Amino acid sequence: MKKRFIALGVLFLSFGFVEANAQILSDKAMGALGKGVSGFTFSDADAAALAKKAIDEMDANNPVAGTNDGYSIRLNRLFGKHISSEGVALNYKVYLVKDINAFACADGSVRVFAGLMDIMDDNELLAVIGHEIGHVVNHDTRDAIKAAYKKEALLDVASSQSGKIETITQSQLGQLGSAMIDSKHSRKQESEADNFSYDFMKKNGYDVNAVESAFRILQNLSEGAEASFLTKMVSSHPDSGKRAEEAKKRAVKDGLYKAYIQQKIVNTAPVKATTTKKKVTTKKK
Template identity: 65%
Template sequence: MKTMKLVGLVAVMFTGTVNAQINLGEKALGAVQKGYAGFTFSDEEAAAMSKEAVVKMDAENKVAGPKDAYTIRLNKIFGKHSTENGLNLNYKVYLTKDVNAFATADGSVRVFSGLMDIMDDNELLAVIGHEIGHVANHDTRDAVKAAYKKEALVDAVASQSDKVAKLTDSQYAKIGSAMIDSRHSRQQESEADLYSYDFMKRHKYNVNAVESAFTILAKMNEGTESNFLTRMLSSHPDPKQRAEDAKQRAVADGLYKPYVKKAAVKTTTKKVVKKKK
């Protein structure tokens, strides 16, 4: 699997940083300067491109199988939301210690096992609700559009400035990496936070888990990863403020109470053998 740095619930609620970055050569930058920015890019085109990129990412990462404990747990938590709000969602677990989750324009949701190890079910639902928000609000469409424009803007493609050109396998792989590494704006993050809260409320989950998830992020930001997280958070709302905003929404709805986190979840494939008394 490509190496990913800990971002701990940051940009997609949480997005990681992939080492493989898009290389904008002089040729690509020249194409940008030729006025390619105005081309149209539909939701359908973004979804199709995202799907191809996700296929590449799934092939390059270790994906939990259908009988894996992580998959079973995610099915239990999220399976009934695969058609949430009119969206067709698919979801898988990447087996890695990294703390991360992301969504793409085609409705693909990928959750990292490292995130599942530190969050209980309600907190995970808050994270996934946030990811669905980015899809529903078209943030993921805009992210893949930006990634496409950076990767595909070479003279051969720029000559077709009103069309979305077919990409190579390597370009799809790079776009996949860029989607994980995308930085949503403060407004997009705030709107996805609100979507997450409304998602939890609509389905009668514990809305206070949203505050709890951001509290985890805030604590991470104060820990050993603080320098990296501070750089990442420079263009995003402060996690403490996001936690406070979630709390105030719950207070306004008369739903607030201090969140009692469920017992630490450690997903494992090992069988538990009970001792005879």
């Protein structure tokens, strides 16, 4: 895969999103949604069902770190205690790709890229995934799926009161995947997720200054060789510099601010100690 830097918060990425069948809302129901028919409700359960199918396809078609991989060991150490947050059941995996990103889905799936884990220490990584959890808890991921449906206009307005789950075609799933990639969170949603991340860090006794530090890292990346690509990706979001400043202001207000010093980053599996048996010899009498 060609290396590229991708802004945080993208729900589904273009790589590995192969065509497949998935159970989602019927054409009739989504026709109602697209036309604003009040009789249709896109529930959290609907969003989670679609997200589960999509993430299963992504997991099947991308390099997922195994349980004994150093990246998985590190992520499990950090987030094993946070498998449930605000009543949302979460599951974590690492994609062994160089892209710098993390994303969350409406079903509670959180996927972190090895490229991100290579440049952020434990506290910074906690801050980033806390942000992604915020998008799930705040229903932003559900709203993004809903917006993707409306944008793609995959559905027929006729007989729109049926809200059951049906099978869509492979080409429709491809269309939906592209729409979800383009469906970015609003500035308000990003700010609320940033606040959730800070509160998550504070509540769990982590260093809140890592929130600012994580955004500073992204800011530095956006000002580098990949700046034009990042600018396109985050055009509808608050820039990382401003978000870093907001996190710093909160830390100052709480009397917790101090310049953050990045800790050592270790993504390798611990080496198991090996013991060798000494050969016992007996002297002949």
